[in-house]
Each structure stands twice: as structure tokens, then as C-alpha cells.
Amino acid sequence: MKSRYSIFSLLRNAASYHENWPEVWRSPEPKSSYDVVIVGAGGHGLATAYYLAKEHGITDVAVIERGWLGGGNTGRNTTIVRSNYLWDESAQLYEHALKLWEGLSAELNYNVMLSQRGVMNLAHNQHDLREISRRVNANRLNGVDSEFLDARQVKEFCPVIDLRAGGRYPVLGASLQRRGGTARHDAVAWGYARAADARGVDIIQECPVHGFDIEDGRIKAVETAKGRIEARKVGIAVAGHSSVLAAMAGFRLPVHSLPLQALVSEPVKPVIDCVVMSGAVHAYISQSDRGELVIGAGVDKYIGYGQRGSLPVTEETLAAVCELFPIFRRMRMMRSWGGIVDTCPDASPIISKTPVEGLYINGGWGTGGFKSTPGSGWVFAHTIARDEPHPLNAAYTLDRFTTGYLIDEHGAAAVAH
Amino acid sequence: MLLISCPYCGPREETEFSYGHEAHVERPKNPDKLSDQAWAEYLFMNDNTKGVLLERWVHSHGCRRWFNVARDTVSYQILAVYEMGAKPPRLKKQTYV
Secondary structure, eight states: OOOOOOHHHHHHHHTTTTOOOOOSSOOOOOOSEEEEEEEOOSHHHHHHHHHHHHHHOOOOEEEEOSSOTTOSGGGTSOOEEOOOOSSHHHHHHHHHHHHHHHHHHHHHTSOOOOBOOOEEEEEOSHHHHHHHHHHHHHHHHTTOOOEEEEHHHHHHHSTTOOTTGGGTSOOOEEEEETTOEEOOHHHHHHHHHHHHHHTTOEEEOSOOEEEEEEETTEEEEEEETTEEEEEEEEEEOOGGGHHHHHHHHTOOBSOEEEEEEEEEEOOOSSOOOSEEEETTTTEEEEEOTTSOEEEEEEEOSSOOOSSOOOHHHHHHHHHHHHHHOGGGTTOOEEEEEEEEEEEOTTSOOEEEEOSSBTEEEEEOBGGGTGGGHHHHHHHHHHHHHHSSOOGGGTTOOTTHHHHOOOOOOTTTSSSOO | OOEEEETTTEEEEGGGOEEEEESOOOOOSOGGGOOHHHHHHHHTOBOOOSBEEEEEEEOTTTTOOEEEEEEETTTOOEEEEEETTSOOOOOOOOBOO
16 A cells, blocks of 8 residues: 655645645546546445446546535545344444444545544433343344443443433433544545545535436436536535535435534543434534544524524533533534535435436434445445445335335434434 | 514513424315316415525414514525515515525
């Protein structure tokens, strides 16, 4: 593996005030036609392009992006990675993603800073305890590492937690996935972008899509701000804007786009070395390498494309965090932001062919898109290259809303929606 | 925080209300004869509009009555509030890329 950066290159570039570092990926003008065009240069889109090139030998690929690379939900999430989903279909998909995560830094020669520090999901009442035991057992049957902790073990694993949690939502136990943790979200986008670019993929930023050219039910071209781009196949991976792109292609999706918020505190010394989530009180928290507490809030209840959330949601989450962790009560929050998540009625994604031949969609990930980035790209690339889904994503069709084969993962999502 | 004008109680904060998604979705007239495809369209598919959306709200923590709202889903500006059963007002169509 070639090493790109060293103490020597750092010193050499310091002499020219760091103004002569080479570009990490090219920024070409789009060609007039490609084999495959991917809409959306977030983690999922870039991973798709990378695996198209690597696994399927398709390198005549463009990834087009209306804004800048990784500027949507890839750069807005709370960086948590885990695979403790309930149903067989989900466990296999997310576990496949987690296995790819585990080798990703080496694969891309780019440090994605995966830190498998353990993810705890708390139980606050008898029903939660039963539900969590069921989930732990289901995970283990599917080969996903998962264990049950009683209250004493929770306190041992995360000493700053207050088990009484204000008395109303006492912590009675938790499920723990030790292989879960966090990863550096921007690095994932940058790593995939560089690796895809090195294999010949064109990444074209600031290039919004205006429409699709569809003839006899088959995709012909994508109309963009930088002109018409012909393509044999087109993949859509645009998260919150999935419905907007689908409408351009003439079909509808079963998704609602909702603002999901997150916030970070001022940086402090290491105080919490795991990820703690509680679906019941709507809070999840971890600490970044810079020392900030990274806190995830819930979704707004109404459709919104504004990339900002409303204050009552923030207030509810911070109230829960303060009850669970009285030690954080005097901390100040530094920044808050929102991303638009496209949520499906069954809280599971759509990775599927569409009514338009040659047009594929990867969306509906809701609040769980980041953790699945490598796996999502991997199965989507397979779906596009072979024109049929991989067994791992065969259940995630658009058809399932007609057949009724829904994959209800509301319990696995950390955020109720 | 949205300030929503309930047609019966006047302006109140969004936390008093619950959301009912897209308005004017017609319930199938002949449910016994409906195909699975048509059921899916009715139950699950929606426009998820970026722009002006006609939607339903209910004043859960107030008068508990349903009503319709026309709201811009990008600026979050509320353009009109009208009663259930009323025709939607004529509004300028706002489009976003």
C-alpha cells in the first residue's frame, strides 16, 4: 500500500506554506455520456461508484452532486456505527456493512477512524427489558455480537450514567454491541471519493439535476446544470431529496422527508468512552476525538426540507441527557444543525429497481443511513451492475409496499419516527 | 418553533398540535375491489412535496379539531389555514430545485 503522507512531505509542503498539496481527487467537466451516472455524492453515492469500479469493473461512471461532496447527511450525522437490528433481512444487511467498516481504512488507504467503543441501548421499564432481551437473542441467532447488561453492568460500562435518571426513567438494563462505535463521517466520504477517483470515476460537484430524459420507459439521459449527460444506467442516492428526484422520473415513493437534528457541546476532557442510546427518552450521546459531546435528537414531526430543526425537539433531548447524565448539566452546547432524512413507513430502506428501466434508487434510510454506508454502496453497485438485487437487498424493493412484505425496524431505529 | 393559527383557538405553538400529513387524499370509494397496487398507492405513496404542501393538523392539546394548513416545506412559512372540507385556497406555486 502506497503511503501518501509522511513527516517529510509535511515538512516539504510547509516550506511553500501548504499551498502546493496535490488535489486529492480531480474535478473534471462532465463528459457527454457515461455507462453509469450516480446522483448524489454523499457516502452512499461515492461508495456505490467505488464498488461499481472495484467489484464490477465498471469505471465509466460519474457521480454528480448539487452541492459539495459529503455536505448533506454524510456530514451531518452523529457518526454511530452498529448492526444490532431485529429482523433477518436487516441484521444481514447491516452486519455486512459493519464487516466492511472493519476493513475500510485499509481498503481505502484512508483512516476512517473507526472506533469500536461499544454501543449501549438502554431499557427503562419492564417492557423495554423484554424487548431488549428479544433483540439480543435475535442478534445472536443472526451472528451479530450482542449482549445483555443488567443495571450494575451498565454502571460499570459507563460510570458517568445516573441509573435513577431523575426517577421517572430509571435505567434497568441495556443491550450492548461491543463491535459498534463511531467513525469519522467526513473521512468516509473523502476516502471513497479518492479511491473512486483513482479508479477513473468522475466526481462532478455543484451540478444539480433538473430532470431525466426517459424514452419508452427507459432512462436515456440526465439533464443537469452542466448540460445533458447520457447514461445507460442511473442510480439515485440523494437521501432527503429522494421524492423530488422520483417525481422528476414520474413515480412516487412511500417516504416522508423530516428534519433530524444533532448538536455538539464545548470540548472537554475524555468523560464518556462509549455510545449510549435510549429510544425511550430520545437521546443518544458519544464523545468525539476533539472532546465534544455529540448528541443526537429526534425528528421534527412535519415534512421539512429546511435542514434545520425546531427547538422543542432539542429541548426534549437535552432534558433527557441531563437526567441520564447529571454531570453534563452545566455544559454549553456549541453548535446544532439538521439534516433531511427520508423515512419509510417500516423504517427500512429502499434499494431497488424502479418503474423506469435503467433507473435505480437507494433511499429511505431514515435516521440510519450513516452506519450502512459501505454495505449500502456495495449492494447498490451490485443491483446496478447486474440489473438485479443482491440476496442481501432482495427484500428492500419498492414492491414490498404492494406485497405487504414490510421489514418493521422501528424498534431498531434510535429515533422514533 | 412554528406558530400555527388554529381556526378555532387562534395562534398557538406547534407543540400543542399533532401532524396528519398530506391533505385531500381521497379514501378509495370501492375498497373491496381495489387492487394491491392501488392500496399501496393510497396507504403508502405520497408527494412529500418540496415547496407548498397542503397538510392536515389537529389541535391535540386544545380544541382537538382537525383543519388544513398550506405550508412551504422549505421556508416553513404558513401560507393559509382552512377548515376541513373547505376547498384549498389559490396559492402561488413555489418551486425549489
